[in-house]
Each structure stands twice: as structure tokens, then as C-alpha cells.
Amino acid sequence: MKILIVKLSSLGDVVHTLPLVTDIQRYHEGALIHxxxxxEFSDIPTIHKGISKIIKVAFRRWRRTWFYAHTWRELWEFLRLLRSERYDLIIDAQGLVKSALVASIAKGPTGGFGFYSSREFVSSFLYQRRINVNKGIHAIDRLRTLGAKLLHYRFSSGADFGLFCSDQVSTKSIMLLHGTTWASKFLPEENWIRLSQLAENDGFQVLIPSGNDSDFERACRIASKGADLLPRLSLNALAKRIAGCAGIITVDTGLGHLAQALGVPTVALFGPTDPNLTGISGKYQLTLASSNLPCIPCLKRDCKFSNDDCKLYPPCFAITPEETWKTLQKQIDIKSQA
Structure with a gap:
């Protein structure tokens, strides 16, 4: 059996799809999965043992460079690769019109979320098989359910992300994942600085990664108080650093979900987003979310309050650094005793 999965982005969404791959491998032994x-996210599927081929697409970059000849050459090569093989099933795990178009261009029967489950219901018109899955369950369970119904199996065990990273670093290091995409998800910098101090006081090396320019500037401000600023790393290299850490503290960001997939003790701080839908949880992972405001979770990119309205901004991050650090210590202890 040969299966094509279409999951284009983002990092967290790609990570959430990994247990689907593991399930297919478990219940359809010998299946080839492309x-x-x-x-920009293609490093993650490469470290899953069940992926035999990756087809890269660059829609995000092509939108900015569509007027260049090399963009059209890259697009033509992508279409050639996409149609170079026939599949027994093509699963659109994204539920967007653009992902559904990709699935429909590939050779083989298509399946995806139904009209009441898809993120963009128009995408469902492009599938030959439509599966309605409860939108109120966690993203990982939604994807696993989609695969199980399309391929006629039942999963019962917990989610297995199927990742392994070698070249692990010191187990006495803590990484603070401060970068994210929504303005409303940013934890106040003073909280990060205090978390860094608490970790260092307990003998841990504190690592601060950075991505884009704004991430780098924030990382420099946090690291100036004593933490170690990491150089800008590829996603694969950063995954290896995460895998070797004793623990991770993160906001709702793709790297935090990657830490969960790698089995690293993790505490995730959620504000505007819903932990029931995308929260980080597992044997050594826990999500902390404030419950002191009626607007939580607002699911908004920008907070309706302003810095002038609140002593703490965003106000949904009311959990103290001390409570956060104490929770991570417990998760680290649980893993050390396993």
C-alpha cells in the first residue's frame, strides 16, 4: 500500500500529524508513506522512521517571488514529482483549499475532512471520501481518527510520534521557547528572565534559541541576564538540542509541540488558545493555562486589552514563574524516576 499525506504547515500542525503516520505503519505493516x-518544515518528517519520501513545496516563498522564472521552474518540478507515482490513498490532513488542490492533483483516490469538520469547508468538495470528525477534540486525535476511518482500523494506544534524535547534548540544560506567531501568545519578558534565574539557581544551564529578527532581539534581552543565547540553527539541529535538554518551558508554539513529540519534560503556558484542542500533554508534559478571565480562550491573534489596561500584559498569563518552574521540576523528576 502506498499513501500520500498532504500536511503543508505549520510546524505545530506537522508535529500533530506524526502519530497518524505511526498508526498507519502499525495497522498497515509495510505501507509506504510519502x-x-x-x-521550511520538511526536517520534521525526515526524523520519523515511517516516512519513505518527502515532496517539498514552497507556497509561502513562491507567493513573494511568483514573478521570477526560477519560481515557475520550481513549481513545475513540484508538480512533476507530485504526479510521478500513483497512490492507493491520498489523505489531506490539512483541510484547506490549497491542500485539497494539492491532493486532487496527485494520482489516486483522495480523502479528507467532511464539510462539518474541515477548516475550509469548500475543500471537502475536492475529496472522493469525506470523513466528519468532532471539531471539539484535540488536533492529534482528530487526525488519528481521520486516518483510522479512511483506512478501516481502530487505534487504542496513546499517541506515538515516532521521532528519534541522536547527538543529544547536556541533560543539565533547560530551553526557554519564547518565540511564537501571535502577539497575544507572547509571555512577558520579565517572566522569561525570572524563569532563567530560577533555573540557574538550581544548577541548570539555560538555553535561549532565536528564529527571525524580532525573536533574536528578544532572545538577546533575555540572555543578557545570564542565559546562553544559541546561534540560529536549522530545524533539524534545533530538534537535536531540544531532545537533549532536561526540560523545556514554552508558550503555544511549534517548537513546544516538537518538544512534546521528542518526549522531553515540558511545561507549556497557554493564554489565548485552547489546551483542549492543541494543548501539550503526555507522560512528562503538562499545559498550564490561566482561568482568571472570562475571555480565555479568546483564540485571537491580538489581545483586546492593552498595556495601559493591565498590570500584567497579556493578562491571561497570570501563572507565576515560580509556579511554572516548580511544575517543570516535577515533570523532570517523573522522567528521572521512570
Whole structure:
């Protein structure tokens, strides 16, 4: 059996799809699984043992460079690769119109979320098989349910992300994952600085990664208080650093979900987003979310309050650094005793 999975982005969404791959391998032994993914996130499927081929696409970059000849050459090569093989099933795990178009261009029968389950219901018109899955369950369970119904199996065990990273670093290091995409998800910098101090006081090396320019500037401000600023790393290299850490503290960001997939003790701080839908949880992972405001979770990119309205901004991050650090210590202890 040969299966194509279409999950283009983002990092967290790609990570959430990994247990689906593991399930297919478990219940359809010997299945060949290919994956269409945005090139900037393609490092993640490469470290899953069940992926035999990755087809990279660059829609995000092509939108900015569509007027260049090399963009059209890259697009033509992508379409050639996409149609170079026939599949027994093509699963659109994204539920967007663009991902459904990719699935429909590939050779083989298509399946995806039904009209009441898809993120963009128009995408469902492009599938030959439509599966309605409860939108109120966690994203990982939604994807696993989609695969199980399309391929006629039942899963019963917990989610297995199927990742392994070698070249692990010191187990006395803590990484603070401060970068994210929504303005409303940012934890106040003073909280990060205090978390860094608490970790160092307990003998841990504190690592601060950075991505884009704004991430780098924030990382420099946090690291100036004593933490170690990491150089800008590829996603694969950063995954290896995460895998070797004793623990991770993160906001709702793709790297935090990657830490969960790698089995690292993790505490995730959620504000505007819903932990029931995308929260980080597992044997050594826990999500902390404030419950002191009626607007939580607002699911908004920008907070309706302003810095002038609140002593703490965003106000949904009311959990103290001390409570956060104490919770991570417990998760680290649980893993050390396992």
C-alpha cells in the first residue's frame, strides 16, 4: 500500500500529524508513506522512521517571488514529482483549499475532512471520501481518527510520534521557547528572565534559541541576564538540542509541540488558545493555562486589552514563574524516576 499525506504547515500542525503516520505503519505493516510539506518544515518528517519520501513545496516563498522564472521552474518540478507515482490513498490532513488542490492533483483516490469538520469547508468538495470528525477534540486525535476511518482500523494506544534524535547534548540544560506567531501568545519578558534565574539557581544551564529578527532581539534581552543565547540553527539541529535538554518551558508554539513529540519534560503556558484542542500533554508534559478571565480562550491573534489596561500584559498569563518552574521540576523528576 502506498499513501500520500498532504500536511503543508505549520510546524505545530506537522508535529500533530506524526502519530497518524505511526498508526498507519502499525495497522498497515509495510505501507509506504510519502508526505507533501512546506520546505521550511520538511526536517520534521525526515526524523520519523515511517516516512519513505518527502515532496517539498514552497507556497509561502513562491507567493513573494511568483514573478521570477526560477519560481515557475520550481513549481513545475513540484508538480512533476507530485504526479510521478500513483497512490492507493491520498489523505489531506490539512483541510484547506490549497491542500485539497494539492491532493486532487496527485494520482489516486483522495480523502479528507467532511464539510462539518474541515477548516475550509469548500475543500471537502475536492475529496472522493469525506470523513466528519468532532471539531471539539484535540488536533492529534482528530487526525488519528481521520486516518483510522479512511483506512478501516481502530487505534487504542496513546499517541506515538515516532521521532528519534541522536547527538543529544547536556541533560543539565533547560530551553526557554519564547518565540511564537501571535502577539497575544507572547509571555512577558520579565517572566522569561525570572524563569532563567530560577533555573540557574538550581544548577541548570539555560538555553535561549532565536528564529527571525524580532525573536533574536528578544532572545538577546533575555540572555543578557545570564542565559546562553544559541546561534540560529536549522530545524533539524534545533530538534537535536531540544531532545537533549532536561526540560523545556514554552508558550503555544511549534517548537513546544516538537518538544512534546521528542518526549522531553515540558511545561507549556497557554493564554489565548485552547489546551483542549492543541494543548501539550503526555507522560512528562503538562499545559498550564490561566482561568482568571472570562475571555480565555479568546483564540485571537491580538489581545483586546492593552498595556495601559493591565498590570500584567497579556493578562491571561497570570501563572507565576515560580509556579511554572516548580511544575517543570516535577515533570523532570517523573522522567528521572521512570
Amino acid at each position: 508526505w507533501v510539506v512546506e520546505d
